[in-house]
Amino acid sequence: MEYAVRGKVVIEADKLARSGKSIIYTNIGNPHSVGQSPLTWPRQVLSLVDLPPSAGVDHPDVLKLYPSDAVSRARELQSMMGGSGTGAYSHSQGVLGIRQDVADFCASRDGVPCDPDLIFLTNGASAGISHVLQTCVSGEDDGVMIPIPQYPIYSATLALLGGRQVGYALDEGNGWEANVSSMERSLQEAKDAGVNVRAFVLINPGNPTGQVLSKEAVGEVVKFCAKHGLVLLADEVYQENVYCEGKAFTSCKKAAADMGLLGEVEIASFHSTSKGIFGECGRRGGYMELTGFDKEVFGQIYKLASSGLCSGLPGQVMTSLMVKGPPSDGESFSSFEREKGEIFGSLKRRAQMVADGLNAIPGFTCNAAEGAMYVFPRVTMPPGAAAAAAAEGTNVDTMYALSLLRETGICVVPAAGFGQEEGRSGFRTTFLPPEETMEEAVRMFKTHHEGFVEKYK
Ligand SMILES: Cc1ncc(COP(=O)(O)O)c(C=O)c1O
Numbered sequence: 001m002e003y004a005v006r007g008k009v010v011i012e013a014d015k016l017a018r019s020g021k022s023i024i025y026t027n028i029g030n031p032h033s034v035g036q037s038p039l040t041w042p043r044q045v046l047s048l049v050d051l052p053p054s055a056g057v058d059h060p061d062v063l064k065l066y067p068s069d070a071v072s073r074a075r076e077l078q079s080m081m082g083g084s085g086t087g088a089y090s091h092s093q094g095v096l097g098i099r100q101d102v103a104d105f106c107a108s109r110d111g112v113p114c115d116p117d118l119i120f121l122t123n124g125a126s127a128g129i130s131h132v133l134q135t136c137v138s139g140e141d142d143g144v145m146i147p148i149p150q151y152p153i154y155s156a157t158l159a160l161l162g163g164r165q166v167g168y169a170l171d172e173g174n175g176w177e178a179n180v181s182s183m184e185r186s187l188q189e190a191k192d193a194g195v196n197v198r199a200f201v202l203i204n205p206g207n208p209t210g211q212v213l214s215k216e217a218v219g220e221v222v223k224f225c226a227k228h229g230l231v232l233l234a235d236e237v238y239q240e241n242v243y244c245e246g247k248a249f250t251s252c253k254k255a256a257a258d259m260g261l262l263g264e265v266e267i268a269s270f271h272s273t274s275k276g277i278f279g280e281c282g283r284r285g286g287y288m289e290l291t292g293f294d295k296e297v298f299g300q301i302y303k304l305a306s307s308g309l310c311s312g313l314p315g316q317v318m319t320s321l322m323v324k325g326p327p328s329d330g331e332s333f334s335s336f337e338r339e340k341g342e343i344f345g346s347l348k349r350r351a352q353m354v355a356d357g358l359n360a361i362p363g364f365t366c367n368a369a370e371g372a373m374y375v376f377p378r379v380t381m382p383p384g385a386a387a388a389a390a391a392e393g394t395n396v397d398t399m400y401a402l403s404l405l406r407e408t409g410i411c412v413v414p415a416a417g418f419g420q421e422e423g424r425s426g427f428r429t430t431f432l433p434p435e436e437t438m439e440e441a442v443r444m445f446k447t448h449h450e451g452f453v454e455k456y457k
Contacts, residue, residue, distance in 0.1 A: 002152065002155070002159070003152050004413050004414065007413070007414075008402075009402055012402060012405060016406070016409070021409055024410045024433055025411050025433075026433060027430070029274070029275060029374070031279030031373075034432045035437075038278075039278060041321075041325070044066055044332075048062075048066060048074035049317050057078065070326075086313035086314055086317065087313070092302065092308075092310055093117075094122075094316050095316055098121060098317070098319060099116035099287075101320045101323050101324045102114075102289075103115060106253070110253055118290050118291065121310075121315070122287060122311050123284040124285065124286045126153055127284075130153075131288070131305060132231065135297065136198040140162050141196050143165070144199045145167075145186065145197060146168070146201045147168060147178065147206070148168065149208050164195050166195060168182055170206070175368075175370075178213065178220070184224075197230065198231060199230055200225050200233065202218070204252075206371070209376050210370055212249060218252055221255075222267075225265050226264050226265040230265075231266045232252055232268070234267055237270060237272040237274065237275045238372040239276070241275060243370065256292075263292045264292065265292055268288055273322050276322065278321075285316060347373070350431040350438050352368075354438055363453065364377045369431065373430050375428070376415065379449070381396050381400070381425045384457060388456055395414070397427060401413065401427050404427075408447075410445070412428060412429045413428045415428060
């Protein structure tokens, strides 16, 4: 199993950092690790929920330190936990009241009813993804369709489970759109090779590719899964990270409902506190909603969740706060909205600046980051690079990323770690470090590339 976002280049970066070199980590979508501040109100509520009541919500001076809407929300969350607090296990699917918050959020986002009994609160999206893949893959003939390029949790988990990865290409020349004819072709080839294709992964907005699919394009994927009886894993962790004017996030569930396909296709959708504006990766919060699943299958997934007892309670609390902010007439509403707006505005500027900056480097082509937190440029390598990489026993992308790291201190992930079409080269970078750092990084990408081209011409 390989996990490129924490792979060879990152291990080398950590080694260099320990020896005193200054490193700009752009390898992983981990906003707080590169300077993003936590939102104040969710942390206030979380701290109050965690504190014993006598030192928190019931302390006589609590309103001198905390806004009243943080105190009232903390009380509400504590009562949802039945007085047992964040130190006790919860129900295997998570605290019911928090699942109700998630269900209300999904229902209002999609205009489609949502049942809290079909929600699982999970340790990040990762845990939910792992449960569903485990359920789908029981042997080496079982396959799952994943986008190429993809986020490595899919290839890694499939490798671990001994299942087959069935790639479908995203169209780089067409803004990384998912194309139904290429999906049909990949599925047929896999079936011809004896693979029992069970499931399909859609990452929207995309990672590493940053595209935001139209409602029609999401609908095409839902139809494809319904037609072929595939479980649809809807990875929607970047649903709040949409920067491109005229583009909007559409959930797979909404697309299914609008086409009258709700209940006709099994959809497992995932969301997380790690991304969006919260960026609370270390909290390990998230949820999974199961729509259209057979009762027996649901029971198996329930058993998998139960075998882990429950997800972490602070992550469950953060998930509640992500889907339900302070009340609009509350003391914290305007500061919460201001903080969110500042983070979002800065992400949007960085998305544009980094894509424009990379496109201005001769030899680079980079699609816009319409959403998510990454750009995935295609880099034209000089003619001598392939032979030099082969002599070092590695691939060109990794050699390039290591050279970039050693010369500039920027830690990116080689594109090969996500999968890409034969002959393509490049890397993935986040645009999460502060704006001035990213501007400097773009200048260093250029200087390094010029030197690399000269060296291997
Ligand atoms: C597309 C995608 N899915 C899932 C995850 C897992 O996130 P987490 O487990 O922190 O929610 C990530 C993390 O970067 C991601 O990019």
